[in-house]
Amino acid sequence: MPKFIRSLRFACSGIVLAVRSQRHMKIHSVAAGIVVIIGAMLPLSRLDWAVLLLAIALVITLEMVNTAVESTVDLASPGIHPLAKAAKDVAAGAVLVATCFAVIIGLLILGPPLWHFIRD
Numbered sequence: 001m002p003k004f005i006r007s008l009r010f011a012c013s014g015i016v017l018a019v020r021s022q023r024h025m026k027i028h029s030v031a032a033g034i035v036v037i038i039g040a041m042l043p044l045s046r047l048d049w050a051v052l053l054l055a056i057a058l059v060i061t062l063e064m065v066n067t068a069v070e071s072t073v074d075l076a077s078p079g080i081h082p083l084a085k086a087a088k089d090v091a092a093g094a095v096l097v098a099t100c101f102a103v104i105i106g107l108l109i110l111g112p113p114l115w116h117f118i119r120d
């Protein structure tokens with residue numbers, strides 16, 4: 001099997017593993033699906049879609065990086081250690097920052113057309 005295809009398979013199994021094992025990944029995926037469905041019902045521009053999809057991608061990729069950090073820390077430091085705590089907390093904080101901004105982006109882009117859609 002070509003090396004590229006092999007790497008692609010490992011990367012895909014990483015995505016499946018993250019979605020299956022992480023509750024937060026499931027929540028982010030469902031939220032992303034809801035945003036896409038609502039967006040499809042509204043007259044959004046290509047730029048709106050690009051920004052929305054970028055925000056979704058940022059949250060999901062950061063959640064996956066957070067999962068990778070957690071696994072690495074658990075492997076390297078099974079016991080309690082302040083550096084292990086710092087690594088996990090900072091990685092989780094990165095997800096939180098991205099999620100907060102994604103919510104703001106979602107409200108800015110979907111809010112006004114959704115309001116018109118509901119009102120009309």
Ligand SMILES: Nc1ncnc2c1ncn2[C@@H]1O[C@H](COP(=O)(O)OP(=O)(O)OP(=O)(O)O)[C@@H](O)[C@H]1O
Nearest residue numbers: 022024070077078079080081082084085088089092
């Ligand atoms: N080895 C450790 N040393 C010190 N503190 C730790 C350690 N492992 C975890 N913690 C603390 O416990 C918190 C929760 O860690 P845990 O590994 O349970 O992640 P989690 O909350 O289950 O994440 P997720 O829900 O995304 O899987 C961390 O954010 C960190 O503050």
